[in-house]
Amino acid sequence: MTSLGTSRWAVGLALAFGVAYLGACASDTGPVTDPGTPSFGQRPPDAQRPGDGVLMFELFEICKVFVNAPAGTPDAVFDVTVSGGTTASFSTSLGDGECEEIWGNGGTVDDLVTVTEQALPVPAGGGSWATTHDMTTITGVFPGTPGPSSSGGNTASAAFSGGLGATTLSGVLVVFTNTFTPPDPPGDEGCTPGFWRNWSANAPGNQSDEWTDYAVDDDYDTVFGVVSGLGTLYDAVTAKGGGENALGRHSVAALLNATHPDVAASLSEAEVIQLVQDAFSSGDFETAKNTLAAANELGCPLPVD
Structure with a gap:
């Protein structure tokens, strides 16, 4: 040649x-x-x-x-x-x-x-x-x-x-x-579970609903492909306590970060779902929760209005 x-x-x-x-x-x-x-x-x-x-x-x-x-x-x-x-x-x-x-x-x-x-x-x-x-x-x-x-x-x-x-x-x-x-570089933004609770369709006051690809009444288990007692996505993001509940809060927040067009999230939608499935499969909720929490606390660019 x-x-x-x-x-x-x-x-x-x-x-x-x-x-x-x-x-x-x-x-x-x-x-x-x-x-x-x-x-x-x-x-x-x-x-x-x-x-x-x-x-x-x-x-x-x-x-x-x-x-x-x-x-x-x-x-x-x-x-x-x-x-x-x-x-x-x-x-x-x-x-x-x-x-x-x-x-x-x-x-x-x-x-x-x-x-x-x-x-x-x-x-x-x-x-x-x-x-x-x-x-x-x-x-x-x-x-x-x-x-x-x-x-x-x-x-x-x-x-x-x-x-x-x-x-x-x-x-x-x-x-x-x-x-x-080449792939897009990882983002450096993320909003906490508290933000997604307060800027949802269920929030009181005049805040806008910032949830984009998912709705507050979507079933957590259906979205993530697991069996839990977390109820809807809104139930999960407002759940209190540790263990499965803590994972639920931060996984919903990370999912909403990953799918919002104005958030440069560090984790993709597929990566968030995989972390949750691996956690439920192994029973190790804490490791996955810590990874998701770190991504959710990078700094929130919202609300946009």
Whole structure:
């Protein structure tokens, strides 16, 4: 595999070399994938050649670009299938800036080549990958003319035509780009159980109801997926005492912090629920309560009115 840009030729020069490539194809690429098909230039997996990132007549080439990739990101793996005039299936891998010529077609058969990039693993710390591709083509007989371009996600597909007429596809270059978005940093805000008691639909006075995704009469056990004696969410956030009651107060407050759009909570909704489920499973209410209480006492940015 060759680094994208390290041997990038001018397109005109690359196409000129295509004449020599086509003339020497039988010795340069090894045997065809299907010996029974007289397919000039088709390349089996063990004869793939490094690419140079230049759109070339008769070739299907792919390149890989990583954007904002975290340390330790593995090479991208591509699954390639060919159908139509020739049948083939294989995989290959590329690192950042690398290219590879994965298929060649000399114009004697119609080959549909489909390339799908496998999903990249997400680091333990979270985040997400977005995969896109940009495809450029040439059409017609040698040296070809600019053809249609397209873009999309992790799968690219193009059909070479055996006829090689004026508008048939005769060269493909696909650049796959993976962009990593790191997770949002933990927030540093939280409102206490007392706040959520006083700024609820059940509170006396003129305070607004700051509960957003949940309501005061939602069932605690249904929301958290546990069996308790805490009743509704409002019952839990107003419960007195320690043990299960203390966990109930702080878990409801943490849940409301996590789901309020104006609170940069340090725990997510899923993390709060998991802490509660683990506490009920182990019977250790105190450890979970302390974690939730610390998150709830970071400082409250509400009320907003």
